[in-house]
Amino acid sequence: MQTYFTPEKIHTDLNNRVRKVTQNFMEKIDATDYPCVGAKSAIHTNQYRFGIYGQMGTQETTTALGKDLITYIKETVELNSQYMSMIAVFTDEVDSELDFENRLWQQLQKLHDSEKNKPWDTAVGNNPKEKDFSFSFNGTAFFVVGLHPHASRKSRRFGYSAMAFNLHRQFEQLRDHDLYEKMKNTIRDREINYDGSINPMLNDHGEGLEAPQYSGRKVDKDWKCPFHT
Numbered sequence: 001m002q003t004y005f006t007p008e009k010i011h012t013d014l015n016n017r018v019r020k021v022t023q024n025f026m027e028k029i030d031a032t033d034y035p036c037v038g039a040k041s042a043i044h045t046n047q048y049r050f051g052i053y054g055q056m057g058t059q060e061t062t063t064a065l066g067k068d069l070i071t072y073i074k075e076t077v078e079l080n081s082q083y084m085s086m087i088a089v090f091t092d093e094v095d096s097e098l099d100f101e102n103r104l105w106q107q108l109q110k111l112h113d114s115e116k117n118k119p120w121d122t123a124v125g126n127n128p129k130e131k132d133f134s135f136s137f138n139g140t141a142f143f144v145v146g147l148h149p150h151a152s153r154k155s156r157r158f159g160y161s162a163m164a165f166n167l168h169r170q171f172e173q174l175r176d177h178d179l180y181e182k183m184k185n186t187i188r189d190r191e192i193n194y195d196g197s198i199n200p201m202l203n204d205h206g207e208g209l210e211a212p213q214y215s216g217r218k219v220d221k222d223w224k225c226p227f228h229t
Contacts, residue, residue, distance in 0.1 A: 003051050003052055003053055003064045003065075003068055004049060004050075004051050004067075004068040004071055004072075005018065005022070005049065005050040005051070005052070006046075006049060007046040007048065008046075010022050010050060017052075018050075018052055021050075021052060021089055021160060022050050024158075024159055024160075025050075025087060025089070025158065025162070026043055028158060029043050030043060030044075033190070033193060033194050034155070034190075034194065035155055035187050035188075035190035035191040035193075035194045035195070036155065036187055036190075037183060037186055037187060037190070038083045038085075038183060038187070039085060039164075041083055042083050042084055042085050047079070047081050047083060047084040047085070048084060048085050048086070048087065049068075049071075049072050049075070049084070049085075049086045049087070050086075050087050050089070051064075051065060051068045051086060051087070051088040051089065052089050053065055053088060053089065053090050053091070054090065054091050055090060055091055055092050056090045056092050056103045056104070056106060056107040056161065057103060057106040057107050057110050059110075061090065061107070062107070062110040062111055062114055063114070065088055065107070065111065066111055066114055066115075066137070066138075068086070068088075069086065069111075069137055069138065069165065070138050072084075072086040072165065073138055073140050073167070076167055076170075081170070083166075083170050084167070084170070085164050085165065085166050086164070086165045087162055087163075087164050087165075088162060088163045088164075088165065089160050089161070089162045090107075090160070090161045090162065090163075091160075091161075092161040093161075094148050094149070094150060094161055095150070096150055097148075097150055097151060097152060097215070097216070097217040098217065099150075100146060100148040100150065100151075100161060100215060100217075101146070101215035101217050102226070103161070104144070104146050104163060104214060104215050105214075105215075105225070105226045105227050106226075107163070108135055108144070108214075108227055109226070109227055109228070111137055112135075112136075112137070112227070112229065115137065115138070118137075118138060118139060119139050120136045120139070120229070121134070121136040121139055121140055121141035121168070123141055123168065123169070124136060124141040124168060126229045127229075128209070128210075128211035128225035128227050129209070129211075129225070130209075131209060131210075133209070133210050133211055134168045134210055135214075135227075140167065140168075140169075141167070141168035141169070142165045142166060142167060142168060143166045143167075143168055143210065143213075144163055144164070144165060144166075144214045145163065145164040145166065145214070145216070146162070146163055146214055146215040146216050147160075147161075147162040147163070147164065147216070148160070148161045148162065148216075149161075151216050151217075152216075152217070152218065153195055153199055153216055154194060154195045155191065155194060155195055155199070156216035199216075200218055211225040211227065212225070
């Protein structure tokens with residue numbers, strides 16, 4: 001069963017269920033007031049990939065997602081994309097932000113455990129308690145954005161449980177081209193208009209802890225990341 005879809009595949013011969021999920025996501029991102037201009041650019045330029053999976057944390061889902069992430073990494077490097085995202089959608093029906101958070105970290109833990117002795121991306125740290133942490137898979141660092149129906153932030157609210165995987169190196173590329181600060185300020189201004197305030201969990205790239213930002217749930221300083229290497 002195919003799980004990984006390019007824009008070309010989505011626009012041509014997908015079944016109704018997959019087409020509906022991808023269409024719902026693209027309509028959300030393409031809304032005029034949606035704050036993340038990076039995500040909008042990825043959609044408009046076909047710099048995105050979609051994955052449709054079963055329940056988070058199962059062996060079947062972990063195997064399929066791991067295989068697709070490796071393909072996504074390869075394609076992003078070959079295209080030298082400044083911003084390409086992979087959106088993984090799952091069948092989980094969560095009942096709260098905490099429930100989704102637990103499942104997100106369970107899935108990331110399963111991905112990590114499936115690699116056994118694969119090296120961590122040397123550009124980032126592997127301790128979620130430290131500021132240099134980013135999730136790494138196949139030797140490649142990611143910033144992960146969780147979305148689900150019960151998200152308190154409107155920008156993270158989506159009709160399905162999902163995770164957007166964004167390559168860490170893309171943020172460094174934006175910095176190298178002096179685009180990061182402009183994009184950050186634009187997104188924050190749009191976030192205020194869209195959601196009434198700046199997301200309290202989001203820090204500047206490289207500042208603050210990254211792990212608490214993944215699920216989208218607001219946590220306090222006593223929060224402990226359940227992930228371990």
